[in-house]
Amino acid sequence: MSNWKKVLRYSTVLLASSVLLAACGDGGDVPDPEDASVEGSEPEGSLPETEDDDGSTLMIGLTNAPDSFNPFYRPGVAGTWIQRFFYDSLLVMPTADSFEPGLATMETDDNQVFTLTVQEDAYWSDGEPITAHDVAFTLNTIADPNVETTLGTAVAMIEGTNASGVRLDEFDELPGVEVLDDKTLTVTTKNPVDLNYISEFLGFQVLVAPEHIFGEMDVADISNSEAATQPTVFSGAYTFVEYDNDNYVHLEANPDYHRGAPNIETVYARIMNGTALITEFQAGNLHMAAGGGIGTVPAQDVSLLEEIDGVQVDENPSFNGQYMIINNEKFSDPKIRQAFAYAFDLDVVIDNLLEGKGEVLGSMYSSASPYKDETVEPLEYNPDLARELLEEADFDFDTPLEFVVPTGNAVREQVGNLIEQWLIDIGVSVNHSNYDFPTWLAMAQDLDYDIGLMGYGHTVDPNVASYIQTGAPNNNMAIEDPVIDSLLEEGMAGTTFEDRFATYSDLQVHLQEEMPIVPLYSDSQFGVKVEGLNGGIKEYWAGSLYDLHEWTLDE
Structure with a gap:
């Protein structure tokens, strides 16, 4: 019998991991999908009294609030990350x-x-x-x-x-x-x-x-049950105690955890914006940031953290991406959707907002992914072609586009401002609105928008069906494309890397031709922790909690 531990390694992952790709800002919004971004407020004084000078309490900074404690429903990466504690x-x-x-x-x-x-x-x-x-x-x-x-x-x-x-x-x-x-x-x-x-x-x-x-x-x-919103029975290293809405999640060690009782007794995952995250590290009130689009430091602020004595900052590549999602039900003509992509000068985002710590995406796969087809390059900035495509498609230039940008991610909000201006430059009228992420997610699910910004958290495996397959739970764009569905099924049925790479390469080509979703950029993830923390975010952040029970904190 061949044990599952007979590793079928993605041989190109290690090579891809050596490529410096991305940058900062609020990263992927889900492992699955989107980040529940919130506007932070002053976090000081909001926690119960704690005695943490003996290493028994770990303070974690989150810039995205968990959106669910339901093990069957995890639309956001922050909710998924917190659930993995318990x-x-x-x-x-x-x-x-x-x-x-x-x-x-x-x-x-x-x-x-x-x-x-x-x-x-x-x-x-x-x-x-x-x-x-x-x-x-x-x-x-x-x-x-x-x-x-x-x-x-x-x-x-x-x-x-x-x-x-x-x-x-x-x-x-x-x-x-x-x-x-x-x-x-x-x-x-x-x-x-x-x-x-x-x-x-x-x-x-x-x-x-x-x-x-x-x-x-x-x-x-189940979704509205007390067990899903205020869980009380757990299998993980920690037990859920309390969620003070948009403020903190309180967790306590599970002494009977089957892999060993955790060394750190108490965890507070504190929710704040990127600026407050910097301030709290400077004040010595945080031990780590969650990373991976969960506790994200804006690229332009990383140097401030690097200047703090006793704080370690590591830059890691990201599988995640930021996208402009499109209401495909309203914009069924691919010429219109492609026009949007040609209208954006995304090099400005990489060079100015991310200070070179990122890449423009040509598909739903970043350079970190072994399944990225390098021949599928981003569409070049061409505002004249963008307007020409819109005119050919009889686009209504007089009716404003309803454009929604979620709050909480400073870089993404700035990108929203740029996109608004780029659209205006090609003659498109725009009604630009900003909402907190839960509100925006509800709007997206109801297709109550024309275009909007969304971050998606991806896995090493290339299956992106949950976002673009017909009827998929996170397909908030009304994408119904039989070619996409067929390629996704073919990709899931593949048994070798080579077979699956060919299929997902075809998918990337088709997505660029049809443009049901506009890929924008991928930014690096930064692991931030105090030197006394033996544990914390690792290079592959999604797997960082596998040894959670072994972490120790020296004060």
Whole structure:
């Protein structure tokens, strides 16, 4: 039997990681999707009294508020990041190209039938054992057609689901999920799959939920349930205590965590804007920033952090990207959508706003991704061609475009101002509005906009179905393109890097031709922490919490 730890490494990841690519600012908005950006306020004096001079309390800076504590619904990267403190995944991902056991081990002989064995000593925080039934319940709930979830693409490879990861009508439960005993189950995919693909999406992206808490509910009621908004039962290194809205999240160590009790007893994840983040580090009130679009330092302010004694700043490449999303229902002509892309002089963003610490995107894949097709270059700035394309498409120059920019990310807000001016320069009238991210996300979901700015958090695996597949949970653009859908299905079915690279290369070419979403830029992520913290954000930030329980803080 070939153990899952037989690593199928993306050989080009290490090469790609050596490329200096991006820059600062509020980065990707989700691992899945968008960041819940908020306008920070003065954080001082807002926390309960704490004794943290003995290394027992860790203060983390977030510039994006968590948008969900529901393990089945995680639209934002900040919410996902916080949930990983108290909900475990089947596998952990210490680097961008390797996996280790988390709640379970995974083995396969044929890359189609996977045997999952839950750790014997894994318990929920209320003393109940974590079982194969919890895993099966979680997968079946994600695939339930009546549940509110953002994780459909994570289970779309399992037998019994459609291309969006929704259970087919003829089944009451997924035929591809079979519990063998209390600690063992098998997962069968529709076809053999890339081991890295299933490990990242099924093993790492899915957080296992307690069946004895959620199983008695109607799945349609889960999102608004107390268990989803004020969770009380956990499998991870920490337990959730309190969320003071847009202020802080309070967590306490789980002494019965199966991988070992955490060394740091208390964690406060404090929510503030980028300027306050700098100030709080200068005042000695923070130990680390979350990084990765969660606790982001604007590029122009990085030097201020580097000047603080005892603070370490590391620049890392990013898989994430910033985009202009388009209401494809309203703008169905690709000439109009391409015109928008030609109208933007994005080199100005890289050179001036990001101080050279970034790249203009030609597709949904940055230079950090081994699946980026280098031949798909960004469209050149050509305002004359942009206006010509709009005229050919009979674009209505008299009706203002409703353009929405979320607040909280200083660079992105400045980019919004530039885009407004670039559109005006080609004769387009613009009604520019700024909203906090939760409000903007609700507007996007209702297609209550024409164009807007959005950041997406990407994984090492190239599957971007959750954003652009027809009917996908984070497809807030009304994209319905059978070619995109076909290529996404083909990409998920590939079993080798070479096969999948060819498919995703075709996808990048097609996306540029149709331009249902305009790629803008990718910026570096900065890991910031005090020198006394043994742990914190690593080069691959999404996997930075895999050893959370081992972190120590020297005061």
